[in-house]
Amino acid sequence: MALSAHVPDLTSLELLVTVARVGSLGGAGREFGLTQQAVSARMRSAEALVGVRLLRRGVRGTALTDEGAMLVDWARGVLAAADELDAAITAVRGDRDGRLDVAASFTVAEFLLPGWLARLRTELGPETGVNLVVRNSEQVAALVLAGEADLGFVEGPTLPDGLDAVTVATDQLVVVVPPEHRWARRRDAVAAAELAGTALVTRERGSGTRLVLDRALDAAAPDTTRPTPSLELSATTAIRQAVLAGAGPAVLSTVAVQDDIETGRLVRVRIAGELDLRRELRGIWPEGPVPAGPARSLLRIARQRAGRNGTARMGSRAATA
């Protein structure tokens, strides 16, 4: 990471995009509740920061230079990500007495939901209050059953009675180790029984990830005694870091480690035999008709986007360590 000192802050980027759209500094300022002078100064310092002339100031207004046009497009990408973050924050705050209460498992909340929420917001307008609660799949199901959430998103094969569900995406779990681990060098696949007999870093019981893992191992290596996990953590990120620190192999969602695999910080271990580590991400609601209103919109968005954008977006996430 370590952003160089040439990247303007979010406000300046937003302002730049607005100037590009409106076509004048003063006009952009008016939209932002700023004076023309303030905008002018900000743009000037942004240009100084970037080191390239971005705007062609004329007496008729201000237009982008070629480089400016490029930058604006790139900036839009940053702002889009920030917008997702914003949607997520608003949901987590849950201040505006939200009409829509959503509960989601960690995996969904971490990697998919922000995009859905951002989209929901552009569709329904910013007034649509969404309250988001993040729990493991089991607890999410309980919340929806208890009526404390209108809509839930869970992973894993089982569901308590009293819930209806629709699959919104499919996720794949993979086994990863740090490059120093002996499995990283193996050219042959690791046997399912060997994996089953190894102490792993895992999510806690009750999480969808853990359940899928346990079932797959039970099915593929029923005779192997499973050791106790070397660590049980409740956050994907924490597991990822424990693995990076050498705590042992872990089984994680592809989307969570894709970038680490690409950059070589983690190595994906092939497993012999048919170990089914796919799992479905599902939207759930109390038994009965598909919910109406914003809940229905969110469900639709989830189904539309999950397949197309879900995993792909993750690929563009940058390095951390």
Place this chain on the structure above:
Amino acid sequence: MALSAHVPDLTSLELLVTVARVGSLGGAGREFGLTQQAVSARMRSAEALVGVRLLRRGVRGTALTDEGAMLVDWARGVLAAADELDAAITAVRGDRDGRLDVAASFTVAEFLLPGWLARLRTELGPETGVNLVVRNSEQVAALVLAGEADLGFVEGPTLPDGLDAVTVATDQLVVVVPPEHRWARRRDAVAAAELAGTALVTRERGSGTRLVLDRALDAAAPDTTRPTPSLELSATTAIRQAVLAGAGPAVLSTVAVQDDIETGRLVRVRIAGELDLRRELRGIWPEGPVPAGPARSLLRIARQRAGRNGTARMGSRAATA
């Protein structure tokens, strides 16, 4: 767009991610060249901004809360985008006497190259100076031929002699109009001849987009007299905005307008008959062996990522107008 006031600035996000990784405020501060107090204050104000407790401060260090873990993941997405922007800025600055001179067409530069450059940088380290020049396809080819660029990226079917090329991705052009346009309401497809006979907002001659369009129309409707374009602009963004403002239909890359189509700001018009508006995005270099060194790395990255990430990333771009 219009980011709400709950989003911390990039530095705070970066700091938050670092705190999460390092596990202590002071430790993160050391990495940043800041005092523990400064980090503490920043995190406190970030929490106030977000409205949610993000960190669990203990005497042994500082760990993330559940909400914090979510936010950090989302923040990573923002930082990844910022990192791409950063890579692009560095390339456009072209200050550090770059060993690698790249020329790219607008389409490639706008939508694909930042990701490639960011990736290149994580692979080769930040010292790899890249100089980026953005021109239309014709000019890019000329630059590479003249030896002024080591590597070029162009779209469109033709190439001057003396260049070798490899296809890195395929792009699709689409016809778009604003929702008010009469074509937007048509349920039947527009005939190729009708499109050919309509004044469009287009890129200038010499651009790959324009060339593909002209050829496709000539092939599909050879007898139709083509009117002069209603506008000729050199930037995709400018065309997009002209169309939004009602200047007429335009033919643009899918990736450039995908989000507008999703949100309904623009409507995609179906064209009858076989109008082939696909085009290949190609990496080019002076005739001879595939270039070595960083140029080779960039080519590889482009081929790896283009198919997978290229268009998908665009889908997550947020609204503008």
Place this chain on the structure above:
DNA sequence: GCAGCTCACAAGCCCTGGTTGTGGCTCGAC
């Protein structure tokens, strides 16, 4: 020629975000 729009320059003010200095707390070593 004036109204209306554009942008730029200058002076002043406030508050953000950094610093140093200090203190409280807990853990681990001796």
Place this chain on the structure above:
DNA sequence: GTCGAGCCACAACCAGGGCTTGTGAGCTGC
């Protein structure tokens, strides 16, 4: 038990960024 080394928080101080208001200059069009 005591001391040192971490960790964090609170307080006072200082500099500079970023905003405002006030002003001027240039082009366009009625």
